[in-house]
Amino acid sequence: YDGSHIVFDGMNPEITLREHQRNAIAHVLYGGNTLLAHQVGAGKTFEMVAAAMESKRLGLCQKSMFVVPNHLTEQWASEFLRLYPSANILVTTKKDFEKAKRKQFCARIATGDYDAVIIGHSQFEKIPISQARQERLREQIDEIAAGIEEMERENGERFTIKRMEATRKSLEARLEKLKADEKKDDVVTFEELGVDRLFVDEAHAFKNGFLATKMRNVAGIATSESQKSTDMFLKCRYMDELTGGRGVIFATGTPVSNSMTELYTMQRYLQYGTLEKMGLIHFDAWASTFGETVTAIELAPEGTGYRARTRFAKFFNLPELMAMFKEVADIKTADQLHLPVPNAHYETMAVKPSVYQEEMVEALSERALKVHSGAVDPKEDNMLRITSDGRKLGLD
8 A cells, every 4th residue: 555645635734744654544545444553653643643534535434433542532632633733523521421411422423523533442332332233242142052052062071061151141141231221321322423434542452352262271362351342343343334344443552462362353353254254253263274272381370380281372374364464454563664762771680589589489389289289268369369479579
């Protein structure tokens, strides 16, 4: 994507965008859903602002919504107006999403002709999605039910079946909770806001998406989920249907930080149609195509001794995976950008543990041994407390 020919009508003439910024904007304009995976300080804010304004100028969208960390809404507004001084934007404050004012504010978004609406992560979650779209959770419940039936037919491990049944029950409970109208505000739904472009800053905050898998006892697969991630997924699916897979732009400096499943989660948000077409929409299908479990010896959490651990920690078919991922991902690392940064002097100091610390490490090992053997009540001591004490012990 070459952004050298983009006009940027109405932009502050005193600001000149760098080449990588112009190219990222071209990716947003002429590609589909986009992930701006640029290092910190690369100028993702200006990229998103300029992409939104240029999209409106070209008639590609009418109203953009920027979902940003709660504490940065006013800073975002300031940066937006610095780049486009004449822009008509609506910025939320904490008061706008108090229960008494929420309905009025959502009505302002729906009825106003704004270039952009800037809203906080938690405020975005409070805008409900329509009842019909919430029912889409039923598809995930049916998917898990089919998986349970298959596992039972194949005499699968009882532990895995029980875990999948627990996931199904939690989803059913969530669906019932979503359908409880008496707890909902009678506000305009997300679909009625008139938003046709969704820009999400610090998108890694939504990485804990729903994940059903038959793999068990494999590290590196995060199966925790959050309500805000489910909410974001449903809204992204609506934007895909509205714009033909062109309306969602994520930005983050850390698209993959803790777990390889985060790459799948990002693709599920931004490339749902592609995954579906290739038969990779279910995590186990994606994992068997692009991932590999590796068993290695590693240091035990208590800090003494070693253990064998199976991890989902290696990619294969990497060229094919990256070719697919780069359809949406605009990746820029420090060695590609050569941004001006201050010179830093690093000095590594090795500090030996004190006698007291060495004694405590031995105590951690003894506690872990008791926990593993079942000789201690989990309410009295458990691995979470032991690893937490170990981390505190590692502090200066």
